[in-house]
Amino acid sequence: MSFFETLETLFGTTDLYEVLRLTKTALESEVKRAYRKKSLEVHPDRATEADKAQATEKFQCLSRVYTVLSDQDKRALYDESGEIDDDVAVQETRLGCILEITVPENNCGRYN
Numbered sequence: 001m002s003f004f005e006t007l008e009t010l011f012g013t014t015d016l017y018e019v020l021r022l023t024k025t026a027l028e029s030e031v032k033r034a035y036r037k038k039s040l041e042v043h044p045d046r047a048t049e050a051d052k053a054q055a056t057e058k059f060q061c062l063s064r065v066y067t068v069l070s071d072q073d074k075r076a077l078y079d080e081s082g083e084i085d086d087d088v089a090v091q092e093t094r095l096g097c098i099l100e101i102t103v104p105e106n107n108c109g110r111y112n
Contacts (some may be wrong), residue, residue: 003084007087010058016065016078024079035066055097 004014011019017026020034040046047055068074068084078084088099 016069027038032108
C-alpha cells in the first residue's frame with residue numbers, strides 16, 4: 001500500500017495539509033503547532049491496547065507528513081507535483097527496471 005493510500009485509510013484524505021488541518025500558506029510555526037496537536041491525538045501511548053497498532057501506524061504516517069511539510073524542499077516538491085520524494089524515488093526505480101529490461105544484451109546493461 002502506498003503512503004497516500006495509507007493516509008486515505010487512516011485519515012480520510014490524501015492531502016498532507018488536510019491531515020494537519022492547515023492551508024498551503026501555513027507558516028513553519030503553524031505546521032509545527034498543528035503537528036504537535038495532532039500527534040497528541042494519535043499517539044500510541046494514549047491509545048487503548050486494542051487500538052495501539054492502528055495508533056502506531058497513524059503516528060508514523062503523521063510523522064512522515066510533518067517531515068514533508070517542515071522541510072522547504074520536500075514541501076515545495078509536494079506543492080508543485082502532489083508527490084513526496086519517496087514516491088518519486090519509487091517511480092524512478094520502476095523506470096530503471098523498465099530501462100534495464102529493454103537494453104540490448106550486447107550493451108551489457110551499461111548506459112552510454
